[in-house]
């Protein structure tokens with residue numbers, strides 16, 4: 001009987017949908033935990049009853065009790081029925097409480113809040129085409145993105161990525177001129193400027209509010225003497241020549257990815273190097289199956305593809321600049337060599353690209 005319903009398969013799938021729906025609500029409670037610094041409080045001050053957490057974190061006890069119950073039933077916290085105290089296990093703290101750490105999720109939580117804020121505009125775009133422009137997203141999007149990618153720059157950029165590209169490192173050590181295209185709030189350049197003070201840095205971004213944050217971040221970090229930021233659409237060209245140009249998580253959601261790559265090619269000195277960080281994914285949909293692939297598609301619909309389409313752009317999407325596409329577009333833009341730097345990183349690929 002070919003068209004008979006497989007009961008076990010149906011029930012297993014209902015279980016999966018239940019799990020995913022529950023996970024969405026658990027994540028929403030975790031967003032509140034991040035906003036109110038509840039995980040950070042439990043990590044810093046130890047186990048608490050609802051009353052103790054309420055006092056410590058300055059929140060209402062009834063809300064604290066319900067939130068703690070939700071987080072404990074989801075397995076994020078542990079509950080002791082004798083003392084009525086809730087504990088954040090130390091193994092859970094890196095994901096939930098360690099701001100700037102390599103596996104911290106607070107930035108993703110905040111970014112997701114910013115992304116889901118445009119659901120009405122997104123629904124309309126599904127019907128009529130077009131997209132949702134960057135300006136439609138709340139500051140949660142930009143602050144969340146800043147906190148999210150900051151984890152890469154704090155933990156990987158200087159420690160792993162630059163040492164894996166010795167020629168780039170040599171240039172930075174010997175006073176290179178560096179441009180970061182799509183610099184966002186400037187964290188990558190600030191880290192580079194601290195590690196390689198001889199070099200001179202400029203960050204370009206098309207989106208004004210991030211340039212304001214970047215300028216303030218550089219001033220606060222004490223590197224404003226060697227780092228500057230400018231609002232600019234790089235697909236229209238940049239004025240000077242550089243030894244090193246970087247893009248971190250930029251090409252796949254650009255309106256005109258090829259235009260950006262062409263500008264970068266033209267603006268690199270002949271012995272210069274283009275460092276490109278972008279998404280680690282396959283060009284075959286079936287090989288992207290699983291939670292990370294599903295998360296990438298979520299980011300794509302909620303932001304990456306959609307903001308590109310808003311500008312009448314390519315709309316590559318979060319999974320659209322895989323290694324094969326990177327090779328194709330870089331060749332089309334006039335680069336002759338692309339090396340994928342060997343990394344154990346499920347989220348990102350790093351490419352060292354030469355004219």
Ligand SMILES: C[S@@+](CC[C@H](N)C(=O)[O-])C[C@H]1O[C@@H](n2cnc3c(N)ncnc32)[C@H](O)[C@@H]1O
Nearest residue numbers: 149182183184205206207233234235248250254
């Ligand atoms: C996903 S964000 C990444 C920001 C930053 N590099 C980071 O890692 O946090 C991509 C950035 O590229 C910028 N961008 C996209 N197209 C651009 C263009 N044509 N010129 C300059 N910036 C652009 C966007 O405004 C956005 O800030």
